[in-house]
Amino acid sequence: MSNTINFGIDLGTTNSLIAKFNKGTVEVFKNPVGFKETLPSVVAFRNDRILVGEKGRVYLEKDPKSTIGQFKRKMGTTESYRIKSLDQSKTPIELSAFVLKELKTFIHTGETPEAVVITIPASFDMVQSNATKEAGHQAGFKQVVLLQEPIAASLAYANKTTGNELNNSQWIVYDLGGGTFDVALVRIAEGELKVIDHEGDNFLGGADFDALIVERIVVPAIEKKGQFSDILNQLKSGSGRLNSKWYVLLASAEEAKKELSTKSAAEIDVEVEDDAGEVISALISVTRSEFEAVIKEAVDATAEMLRTILTRNSLQPSDLKFVLMVGGSTYIPLVRNRIKELLGIPVNTDIDPTNAIVIGAAYYAGNKPLELSEASATVAPVCPLKLKVSYNKASQESDEMFSAKVDGDVNGLSYRIVRDDGGYDSGLKQLSTRISEDLPLQSDAYNSFTLRILDAHNNPLAVESIQIAQGKYSVAGQMLPEDLSLVKDNLQDGDTRLEQVFARNTILPAKKKMTVDVSKTLVHGTEDEIRIMVVEGSSTNHSSSNKSVGVLLVSARNLKRDLLRGTEIDLTFEVSESRAVTVHAYVNPSGPEFSDVFTPKDRRVDVKALAEEIGMLEERIEQEKAEALEHENYEVVDVLTKLAGPVQELQGEAVLLTLDDVTDHKYKLEDRKRKIAQELHQATSTKRIERLRAEYVEVRDEVSETVKESGNDMEKRQLLEIVNHEHVFLNTNSTQRLAEHISKLRSLEFQILMRSPDFLIGWFQSLTAKRETFNDQVQAKNLIEAGKQHIQGEDFDRLLEVNKRLFSLLPQREQESKDMRHFTGIS
């Protein structure tokens, strides 16, 4: 265990932060909700909840009787705040303790510090300092060490830079934050840092600059574009017609202000209704010089305070080493330049102005010894309570009641429930013997909550996990009995493969979108077509073994222009509760839309596709038989020989069917085809799986090498994702899954190779070797010339373009590999 304090807190007027010193470095902790380092120093008492920070800030302006901010200004006074909703008063010390306790929740390391360094303004007197110490004790810290903010900022600087001789010198710490301004003269003499003098304005900061942008730049520009009688009042008044726009404009102004720190102009997008009901949309440009003009007066006032310090201490600007800039508003170039210009002192912007004070506090804490006994620091809190919780673990509602019975002494304890996705926080609530809370649920998801019982110092005594599944995870809805899959061409093997659209047990209704590539060019006006085939059955089967749900035909006859190979088609699949499957195909934004509905009662069998499938099946049986004979696998040969007769018979019958056959004969044929296909796949699956497993391993090793050499982070992640799951699909006995992953690996490799100069040059050379076969010789010649130049000039992006265009000039048969065959026309 460390024997130094290590934890530092910047307990600010507007915002507070917490950091930890660990082996020479400092970590500034982030709010587990929203991930910001800063916690607004605001406490709200809403109904029976205590909300600290961001949530409290929301109510600061609109519920001021129960929400308190800026209480740091009243530290050490006898004043207290009357809280309307509680009907009692809270002192600034108590309110500060709430903020300190909330900051403890930022610590993700699981530690519960009992000692801390807290920073205070240079202006704090003894009473105010003691009040801060007391707040620390009330928050559960046994040892509280105070540190002046300008000293903390100076320490952050001293620890960040090396070789800067600060000894026996003096400088100014200029702290312009979100709502307050402080300036201090700091001197180091005989190794001791001291604040010599200070000045400040409690009502000046970045938030005032945002308002100035809106009032002086944006509003006048809006006024010119529409009819407004009293726009500023309408915006700023709580009852004003445009009050909601005021907050939108403030947020935009803040963004613009940040942008103007690095750019010379920023734009603010405005949409507001004028008095005549006309919507005014405008993009208002704010230049840096306009912004600087509106804040100049305020910035000059800060320089004046700095000058006062110099005069009071009989110092010349040349006596100062630098002005150390602290606080988010010192990012503004005018602030830096104006101080330099008016006072002639170099401005030091070496430290991060937003967290410099807390970093300095942590450095100080890292060297400050603990004065606590080991025993007191290590005793873990013991939970004196027994909890009995009750709630529905599955819900269809948007919220669910959680209740718990608490046995034991609940006096002085509180509880808090947070949703682990960062969307809900009950706030701190006083614990009684019964807890009852409505928990809001994310739809269609597992909702995981954590209930914490906390002692008076916010240290957890008990933690309980709450899990509620909302929506689709409940079994109340109608479920899909089998997988629904889309049949796609597997061009490499001249076969088809299945891509799962909906998994078995999906709760209906369900909807899914997919994008597929057209794998052959459709010439408009011809009889050619693309088949969007949906089949029912395990998606690990071969498509011919599954039951056809329907085929949506994208016919070239209905196309106004050619549909080129490689074009994307967007498919939308919807399954209603009654299991009717609707398929929509959008060819391109301006092209035709194809759509059809397949209902379970009205089963569709496309006669043309059926005949083709039977043909493919027969061919496949012959191929497999020949292969089995070659390997002397007579058992398989035997099974396949028995299948040959029925499939030939089937083919004969299919030929006799007319395209518009209305009898149920086609369904019978389809059933028979399916049975034969199942037998074929069963007989040959062992061989195929072994072959695919070996192929997968080979491809994986090859692709891993390529990714290692030339892949980017995203590609490395994609590969890792496949490899991490390989134990699943290598053991499933599913040829479909193996083929799918091999195909994914190959696309990944291709994607990388497309960036590789060697590959592109090699491709170019193999294309030029086929120059005689190009459809357009003149164009090919020009492209080959251009390609050579791109190789010489090492312009590989352009070489890729040339390769693509040359490839498109190859005759169709050359573009396709010899085994390539289209059944559906999509891949």
Added chain:
Amino acid sequence: MDIKQVSTTEQLKPLLSALCQLYELERKVQKRSEFESLRRNVEKMKAAFEELGYRIEDPDGQSYNETRVDLEASIAGSSTEDLAVTEVIKPIIRYVMRDSSGEYTKVIQRGVVVVESRIKN
């Protein structure tokens, strides 16, 4: 990707900014006549981001109260009861994780909104 890494890295900023722009773009074009021709592109971009694990949630019209921590709100008007989101400055961005047991999400950018009371004075 570990969500802890996601939430603590500054690297996400440009991505979050792109998602906000996409949201803004969708909102702007929705009001225009050419939206139908752009809808597909916008939806495909959203789907691509979702594939990467990033989901945009539009809180417009949703109820608001003090327990919601996925929104940074400013309250317009004078009442603080029965609040609902009326202006969205930034949408909520969630990181989506899926495994065999289902879907889990984590808020990685809180929505920035203006809320107003539904109760009319």
